[in-house]
Each structure stands twice: as structure tokens, then as C-alpha cells.
Amino acid sequence: MITRIEIDGFKSFDSFAIDLTPFSAIVGPNASGKSNLFDAIQFLSQLADKDIRSAFSGLRGEPDELFRRSKGNQRDRITIAVELLLPSRGVDPFRTEFEVKAQRLRYEVQIVMRRNQSGNLTGIFVDREQCLRIKKSEDKSAFVKELYKNTSYGGNIGHFLTTEKNEQGMPVFRIRQDGPNKSGKARILPASEASQTALSTITSAEFPHLYALKEFLTGISFLEINAHNARRESDRFQTKYMLQDASNLSAVLARIKENTATDDQPEGALVDISNELSSLIPSARRVISVTSVDKKEYSFEVEMADGERFSSRVISDGTLRLLALITYLYDPERAGLLCFEEPENGVHEGRIGSLVETLRAATQVSPDFNFQIIINTHSPAVMQHLADAEIIAADVVSRIISGEREKTTRMRREPTSQTSMFNEGEHLTRFEIDKLLRTGTDAA
Secondary structure (H helix, E strand, O other), X not given: OEEEEEEEOEOOOOOEEXXXXXXXXXXXXXXXXXXXXXXXXXHHHHHOOOEHHHHHHOOOOOHHHHEOEEOOEEOOEEEEEEEEEOOOEEEOXXXXXXXXXXXXXXXXXXXXXXXXXXXXXXEEEEEEEEEEEOOHXXXXXXXXXXXXXXXXXXXXXXXXXXXXXOOOOXXXXXXXXXXXXXXXXXXXXXXXXXXXXXXXXXOOOOOHHHHHHHHHHHOOEEEOOOHHHHOOXXXXXXXXXXXXXXXXXXXXXXXXXXXXXXXXOOOOOHHHHXXXXXXXXXXXXXXXXXXXXXXXXXXXXXXXXOOOEEEOOOOOHHHHHHHHHHHHHOOOOOOOEEEEEOOOOOOOHHHHHHHHHHHHHHOOOOOOOOOEEEEEEOOHHHHHOOOHHXXXXXXXXXXXXXXXXXXXXEEEEOOOOOOOOOOOOOOOOHHHHHHHHHHOOOOO
């Protein structure tokens, strides 16, 4: 999971940093930068697997538009850093098991936009990249120290990835050999005009820590459920891992049923999905995955308490959104981090409390497994059901940066009930957050 993220030069962010917990809710009005945070996480996720151009293509806007702009000027650098808690073990695509001896890592990447003397864009490159071990004495995450007391910090293991100068004075990425029985020379990659990250070149447990890092980042899921798309039937060639808009929900349900069914429980994990849906919508009793006679298409139905069945074509938007979310949460192959856009959309206000509890319960700490959820919301109804420690309030503020007044995204953790005993730059009250949500703020 990500315990801290730092962003500079990306969209509305300037020298930004925020600590994260297993369940965090970014709460703020529209245009306050909530979605920009998800975009930064998605960009980092794509950089771990793709070249820069492909990583940018998955985001809103042209590549040069994602570099921070203000007062007619544009930054030429984007820096994103994350501190992570990684699982202690894993398996690579070749079924090689590996151990992560240093579970606390800091990964940082800097992207630079270069222009010629005429001001024309010549390219966007990876300028700097590093993956460092966080020592136990340097670990500032309170919840990691409290809840993950058996975290391994790797002893005297050195850094895994650095950007250095070679004998000719040219920048290179240095990837240290850290696999079992590996003590050879480091892998050196030229870095003067790198079009992809060094991390994206890691493909196996030969480099266990970097592979675990890459696996986590590329496995981050984003949900922005589109009820219209979620109704669709899926053909047998559709990916069976949840897409961002949930348009392959039918295929995911079919895969979960097939992979978890037993002789005693032929519906497999669909039983758990049905039970959770019933707890949120009492009139719903059972989710049924349907495979066509020729096994070329998947669809689903929901059976109600009175025994009547409804196909996906007529199920309400709110029910579809809840079903897609529950399906993701009960998927045995879910990823380590879910970013969920506006969970309140299409959901009856009376069910929001139960929805928040479902999200919270999915992130309960386990010694063997950690799962993280970040949601963003502008709903006072959602905030009402959040604990103080789960809230991160987002707004836009004006600051003096390099002698100019600029607007940037600010995020503050954990509201306080006292107005005279805190620094308003770091904390705020629930009353102030509610006021922000109801009155809005200037565009980012």
C-alpha cells in the first residue's frame, strides 16, 4: 500500500505531500484537485509498465498540458514519489517465488520536458529515478509501526535503483542485483534520453524488490463505474479483470464463479457477493452469472426476495454500481490498491452509511494481506459516515511561488473539533469541510 505520496509540477500540484492510511477519503468540492490526485497515481502506475508516451495517453489532456501551468508559465518537470509497504512474499510470471526482505520502500521518478532554442518541444524523458530502502529509524508512518509490527526493513540491504553518472559523465540508471544468490555487477541503463522508466524493464524475480514494486504499481485499480456500460453482456475474449468503467462486469462474475466453485458450493464466491448485496439492498437475494449455450457470452441476473429475476438490462443504476463495487471487493484476485471515484453516484442516500462500512471493512488489517482503498467524494452524506482519521480535505489555495501568487491544490488530514488549538494550514473542522462541500471553491 501507499503510505505517502509527494507530487510536484503535475497539474494543480506544487510541492504537495500527503500521508495515506488503509482507508482514506479525499473530500472536497469539484475542481479542488481530487481527481488530479488519482491522475497522478494512474500516471505513476502506467510509468511502471509503459513508455512515457503511452503512460500519458491514458490521462485527460495532452502530455504538455499535464505539466503545471500558472500565470502563462509552464513547468518543465514533474516529480512523483511514493513510500510503500509491500507484501513480504510474491510469485513472478514464471512461478518463481520470492521474498521481499525490505518491505518499506521509497520510489521516486522525475519526468522532464525538453525544448530547443526556438521553444519547440523536442521530447519528454525520464530524468531521474530511484528506489531506496526506508530504514526502521527513518519510518515516520505511525499506522505502519502500530499495525504492522512484523514489518521487515531489510537489515543492511543497499538501495535498489539509483540515477548516477558513469565514467564519461553521462547519466545512467543503476539497478542493483538483489535476487537469491545474486552478487554480480549492477545492470546499467543509459539515462540521457530515457523514454521509459528503468522499473518498466523489470520482468522477473531476478530483482525481487523492484519486481514487487512494479507488480504493486501496475496492479493499482481505478473504478469510475458507468452503469450503462456495466449492463453489457461480455464475450468470451473480454478481459476478466474489472475495467475502470465496469463494462466487463459479466465476465468478471463468470470468472469468479468458475475459479471459486466447489462441489459443496457450486456458486463459489458469488454467494458472498450475493450476501453483501443483500445487506446493502435487502430486496435483492441472489446474483446469478449466466453463460450462453454456446459459451461465447456472459451475462448476469439478480434474483429478488420474492423470487422474481431481473436481467442486467433492467436493474437500477444504483444496484449496478453497488454490485460492481462488491464484485471487485470480493474478487480473490483483487489488487493491493483501489482508487474509487465518487462512490455516492447513483446510490440512495439511505444506503451510503452501509456502503462506507463495506469499504472500510475491506481494508481491515491482516498480518498476511493488506488492501488499501482511496475514495474521492464531494458528498456531505458520505463525509457524515467517515471517521476523522479517514478524512483528507481538499481545496484550492493561493500561495506565493517564485514571487508570483498561484493557485494550488491543498489537502489536510483529520478534522478537529477545536478551532483554537490547531494550525488551520494543517487541520480544519468538520464544519469548515461541510461548508467547502456546499459552497464550492475556485477552479484548480
